Amino acid sequence: MNTRLEAALAVSTVIFALRSDPGSGLSSLWLPLVRRTRDPYLGRWALPGGGLPTDEGLAGAAARALRETTGLTPKYLEQLYTFGDPGRSPGGRVVSVVYWALVESGEAALAVEDENVHWFPADHLPPLAFDHNRIVEYALWRLRTKVEYSRIAHAFLGETFTLAQLREVHEAVLQKALDPANFRRTVESSGTVVDTGRRVAGVPHRPPRLYRYNDSVPAAEPGALEPAIG
Amino acid sequence: MNTRLEAALAVSTVIFALRSDPGSGLSSLWLPLVRRTRDPYLGRWALPGGGLPTDEGLAGAAARALRETTGLTPKYLEQLYTFGDPGRSPGGRVVSVVYWALVESGEAALAVEDENVHWFPADHLPPLAFDHNRIVEYALWRLRTKVEYSRIAHAFLGETFTLAQLREVHEAVLQKALDPANFRRTVESSGTVVDTGRRVAGVPHRPPRLYRYNDSVPAAEPGALEPAIG
Numbered sequence: 001m002n003t004r005l006e007a008a009l010a011v012s013t014v015i016f017a018l019r020s021d022p023g024s025g026l027s028s029l030w031l032p033l034v035r036r037t038r039d040p041y042l043g044r045w046a047l048p049g050g051g052l053p054t055d056e057g058l059a060g061a062a063a064r065a066l067r068e069t070t071g072l073t074p075k076y077l078e079q080l081y082t083f084g085d086p087g088r089s090p091g092g093r094v095v096s097v098v099y100w101a102l103v104e105s106g107e108a109a110l111a112v113e114d115e116n117v118h119w120f121p122a123d124h125l126p127p128l129a130f131d132h133n134r135i136v137e138y139a140l141w142r143l144r145t146k147v148e149y150s151r152i153a154h155a156f157l158g159e160t161f162t163l164a165q166l167r168e169v170h171e172a173v174l175q176k177a178l179d180p181a182n183f184r185r186t187v188e189s190s191g192t193v194v195d196t197g198r199r200v201a202g203v204p205h206r207p208p209r210l211y212r213y214n215d216s217v218p219a220a221e222p223g224a225l226e227p228a229i230g
Numbered sequence: 231m232n233t234r235l236e237a238a239l240a241v242s243t244v245i246f247a248l249r250s251d252p253g254s255g256l257s258s259l260w261l262p263l264v265r266r267t268r269d270p271y272l273g274r275w276a277l278p279g280g281g282l283p284t285d286e287g288l289a290g291a292a293a294r295a296l297r298e299t300t301g302l303t304p305k306y307l308e309q310l311y312t313f314g315d316p317g318r319s320p321g322g323r324v325v326s327v328v329y330w331a332l333v334e335s336g337e338a339a340l341a342v343e344d345e346n347v348h349w350f351p352a353d354h355l356p357p358l359a360f361d362h363n364r365i366v367e368y369a370l371w372r373l374r375t376k377v378e379y380s381r382i383a384h385a386f387l388g389e390t391f392t393l394a395q396l397r398e399v400h401e402a403v404l405q406k407a408l409d410p411a412n413f414r415r416t417v418e419s420s421g422t423v424v425d426t427g428r429r430v431a432g433v434p435h436r437p438p439r440l441y442r443y444n445d446s447v448p449a450a451e452p453g454a455l456e457p458a459i460g
Binding site: 081093 | 239288315323325
């Protein structure tokens with residue numbers, strides 16, 4: 001009952017952003033990975049992460065890993081799950097506290113990328129180090145479930161957006177086309193977005209309206225322990 | 231990026247069962263706590279838990295703490311959250327992976343109780359060690375949210391049950407009276423319970439029907455990593 005063994009502890013982050021395919025113009029989910037520079041899994045791609053300094057909270061360590069890897073700040077950050085199977089690391093037992101984060105698309109375009117940091121399409125990953133493929137699959141499931149009942153899609157967008165942009169986020173996350181008229185009705189009746197009264201500049205005929213998120217609507221999880229950043 | 235500090239790691243479990251008040255006959259949520267036998271917080275009540283042996287998974291360690299403390303086996307066990315604020319333990323940084331569990335009421339009545347293991351009403355706890363009051367509050371929020379959209383209420387009941395018993399579980403968890411006719415309609419239309427064709431024995435006039443859970447209905451969280459036990 002009172003034994004507390006010392007275990008190696010890591011904090012890792014699954015970072016999602018939307019990127020457009022230059023050819024088709026369609027958006028899909030991408031995430032940054034880092035190349036391992038030591039054993040085990042030397043040379044393999046892995047989730048960004050690291051240890052837990054004694055004066056840093058878990059969410060703080062997750063946001064720092066994100067910042068150090070990509071130079072970005074997340075608009076949404078939430079604890080995903082803690083993974084601790086005895087066999088998950090060949091180098092000895094490691095317990096990984098994993099967070100997931102959403103980054104705004106415009107900012108994600110500015111992300112650092114070099115020989116050891118590279119972005120991959122989330123649904124077409126190479127074999128990753130440790131159990132990181134399974135972790136990404138679980139994070140994708142959580143994101144896709146949550147985008148249907150919570151108001152997190154706007155984390156991929158800027159301060160204001162058109163309903164077409166918001167629909168494209170949902171389509172990219174859920175990987176299916178949504179009927180524009182139905183989507184508009186559902187969003188408008190939900191009360192989660194507010195018409196700013198402004199329209200997209202530079203569009204001559206019927207420029208689309210600009211919306212912002214309605215901050216007065218409570219988030220779906222009032223009991224969440226760490227509120228979303230941003 | 232590659233530093234992994236050694237951190238003290240604990241696995242704790244919030245264990246819920248329903249108990250009837252002998253006077254009113256009404257059920258409410260109770261949980262077992264253990265008295266701390268050393269500093270910090272010597273003598274205070276705390277969640278059952280302990281360390282993580284190198285050959286044991288996180289869920290396995292959580293179920294073992296439950297078994298060692300109460301002599302019980304959970305019907306439902308799920309990871310709740312990992313707590314790791316730097317200041318949460320005065321004796322040095324401890325990261326706690328917390329699970330929550332539901333125990334069948336009939337079995338809970340057989341639980342071990344002695345000077346150092348005691349059951350308390352979940353909504354009326356004394357000041358606990360560490361941040362354990364906050365952890366219990368979060369577990370209560372998760373249970374109350376989940377009982378409304380998922381089929382976990384039957385974990386408090388035996389193999390078969392009447393609709394009145396199932397309604398009493400919901401009433402005890404949610405702490406509000408539910409209209410019997412509405413509850414019956416909602417449950418029957420959900421398809422989550424099956425009429426066994428049998429009735430409660432020993433009731434002379436119109437004995438209530440016995441139901442069981444419909445295992446063919448998928449659980450609410452197909453992506454959950456550790457399926458419910460039992």
